[in-house]
Amino acid sequence: MRRKLAAGNWKMNGLRAGLSEMEALAQRHPDPRVDILLCPPATLIAPAAQALSGSRIALGGQDCHAETSGAYTGDLSAGMLLDAGAGAVILGHSERRALHRETSEEVRVKARTAQAAGLTTVICLGESAFQREATNTLDIIGAQLSLSVPDGSTGVNLVVAYEPVWAIGSGKTPTPGEIGEVHTFIRARLESRFGPGVGRSVRLLYGGSVKGDNAAEIFAIPDVDGALVGGASLTAADFSPIVEALEEA
Numbered sequence: 365m366r367r368k369l370a371a372g373n374w375k376m377n378g379l380r381a382g383l384s385e386m387e388a389l390a391q392r393h394p395d396p397r398v399d400i401l402l403c404p405p406a407t408l409i410a411p412a413a414q415a416l417s418g419s420r421i422a423l424g425g426q427d428c429h430a431e432t433s434g435a436y437t438g439d440l441s442a443g444m445l446l447d448a449g450a451g452a453v454i455l456g457h458s459e460r461r462a463l464h465r466e467t468s469e470e471v472r473v474k475a476r477t478a479q480a481a482g483l484t485t486v487i488c489l490g491e492s493a494f495q496r497e498a499t500n501t502l503d504i505i506g507a508q509l510s511l512s513v514p515d516g517s518t519g520v521n522l523v524v525a526y527e528p529v530w531a532i533g534s535g536k537t538p539t540p541g542e543i544g545e546v547h548t549f550i551r552a553r554l555e556s557r558f559g560p561g562v563g564r565s566v567r568l569l570y571g572g573s574v575k576g577d578n579a580a581e582i583f584a585i586p587d588v589d590g591a592l593v594g595g596a597s598l599t600a601a602d603f604s605p606i607v608e609a610l611e612e613a
């Protein structure tokens with residue numbers, strides 16, 4: 365059985381004052397029936413690890429470098445994230461693919477390094493609005509998946525997040541049928557590449573405008589094991605109902 369996962373991506377939001385939202389979330393969910401992962405800006409990982417010690421909330425980064433150390437001004441290594449208290453890292457988010465021109469090949473090299481360091485990699489895939497209209501979405505997702513996910517991935521070190529670019533921060537979501545089609549496709553591809561055991565153990569998250577009021581419908585879709593949530597993960601009041609919907613799914 366895959367353990368469900370509610371993950372929050374704070375993106376470039378959050379100062380130390382935001383730690384109180386994390387603490388409030390931990391108080392609301394002292395013994396959650398699902399995994400909870402918060403990925404704040406890197407500056408907050410170490411203080412969050414301290415603030416959340418003893419809680420069941422795990423922490424993650426939002427990116428890391430493909431190399432383990434060296435002359436890469438401004439970058440962070442997987443080992444640094446781990447050292448600060450992270451157990452996971454988001455890689456290949458569409459904002460990094462678009463704004464930092466990250467390719468799937470680069471994502472795969474980063475993921476290999478992060479997995480070797482002991483981090484769980486949350487690898488993001490998703491088609492743009494243009495791609496959905498102009499081409500076959502499954503071809504786009506299939507190519508991103510095979511190029512971004514490294515060999516040696518397992519249900520422990522890999523989580524895949526399907527985030528249609530046009531659904532991020534837009535208030536628009538695909539239909540349950542559209543989400544289900546992509547998740548079922550990703551599951552089948554993982555099973556054929558890694559074998560049914562590993563393929564069935566990897567958790568698949570949906571991301572893009574997940575809120576408290578649409579979470580239950582999304583979590584009822586087969587092969588949706590949780591969500592990667594942006595805006596609605598920033599406060600305990602918004603994120604907690606999503607965690608509860610997942611616990612009840």
Ligand SMILES: O=C(CO)COP(=O)(O)O
Nearest residue numbers: 373532533572573594595
């Ligand atoms: O990009 C996302 C999570 O990584 C989704 O963001 P929103 O939930 O704000 O649409």
